[in-house]
Amino acid sequence: MDIFTVSLWGITGAAFIASIVKDKQKTFNSMKMAKGMMKNMVGQIIGILLLIGLILTFIPPEVIKSTLGESNTFISTIVSALAGSITLIPAFVAFPLVGSLVDAGASIIPAVAFLTTLTMVGLVTFPLEKREFGLKFATIRNIFSFVFAVIIALVMGVIM
Amino acid sequence: MKIIGIIKKNKLLTAVSLAYVILFIAMPDKAYLSVKNSMHYIIEMLQIMPVIFIITSIIEAWVPKEVIMKGFGEKAGIKGIVFSFLLGSFSAGPIYAAFPICKMLLKKGASIANVVIILSAWAVIKVPMLANEAKFLGVQFMGIRWILTVIAIIITAYLMTIFVKKKDIPVQDERDLDKIIGFK
Structure with missing residues (x-):
């Protein structure tokens, strides 16, 4: 992981904790939203990455x-x-x-x-x-x- | 019926998986090499996407629309352009990591021009990439390419606003998503 990815994890972790302290329910809802977004995109992304692997082979x-x-x-x-x-x-x-x-x-x-x-x-x-x-x-x-x-x-x- | 629905939703994944199955039968060594090639990208994705989804949702929940509009909206002017370049340049991950964030920013009132700047800057002028480029191709090469790219991105952003309007951007599935997870 490069430094930017690590800092993004750090910032997100801090924001997540602040969010929980401020409003548990709202945080919970937004995590549900994150999960929904992930479900929506992950199939497509994995398809793309496997396609890249194929392209690089040929x-x-x-x-x-x-x-x-x-x-x-x-x-x-x-x-x-x-x-x-x-x-x-x-x-x-x-x-x-x-x-x-x-x-x-x-x-x-x-x-x-x-x-x-x-x-x-x-x-x-x-x-x-x-x-x-x-x-x-x-x-x-x-x-x-x-x-x-x-x-x-x-x-x-x-x-x- | 459910399987058909899943296949329909993941056309690309289905097609690529099929290609892999055929390749594993016809040329197993090539198939193995393709999987090996993909692994690097899949690991990269696993490192970045969870955090992207989490931070996007937290911003969506906590940052008011007005703040986004002020920073990245139609009336943000030069400040909006600078913010967009900074956000894109100090980002992490490949271009598709920018998609959920930009979509959220658009929904919250960012302008199309600024979203194009974030996407393009995210893709081409990231700081770690520039350092790498300077190392292998020289500071002068990197510097000139950087300046030209920034100019090209600004022109592209403005041309995009002529051709693409907010109504061309789909929001439908996003609304469905809100319904599914019972958000709002």
Whole structure:
């Protein structure tokens, strides 16, 4: 667990105790609500996580690495942005991977596109986002995020 | 009938489970590798989601609507944007951990623009991630990407408010949920 997760547990624990001291019934009700939310989402989340496991088996980081290092920058940028949208690899894997490529002289444009879509665009989490915020919200947010990821990548390619 | 209901509610989980069953028969080594890959994410989820649900419910119960509206509402202005970036940047967990919190904030009067900022910041510009990025790609790389990302997030947030209105956001199942658990 990173420090942020630990502190969130700490803050939540303190808030929970304060809540119990102030009003037992209200706390009890809100825990029932937490349970309801959990029940509502947990099936979907586990489905998503198992799907990510499948995707990573068939599109392993090595494949992504060779895509990012592709010599045609235009194609590799688009493909990298798409790969980042589909996969959800953890940052501590993504940054060293991209870092080693950039050190080896690969263009940073596909690298940046990949890093940005990796976290901001979520094709696998789309069903969950759609259920929570509606089709319109989820679709438009993901499309904008994708477009801006490519723009950010291009601008970084010009600046750096 | 009940089983059909459960399958209908968990279409994705059902489909993925089926894929796993087929994979375990056809290519057991790949199936095993997929489970191993998933474990990392499942552990991460178990560490963060219970606490997210608890804190969301506590905020829902105790923080008055006016406070949320003042901090994150339509009229919160620059302050709302700054608050949203701070909340997203100092958060923990993957983007789906932000969903219940943002949904609750929306219900309590946060604006769509600020919710988009929280979601996006939560996803891309978290502080531990930035430290990692600086380590492997350099401070300059991280800094420029951070600035560009913040600008992109603000533009996205404003464009979103043009296309998406509050009425497009479903509240139906939330109301059902309240009924089921007898809350309020």
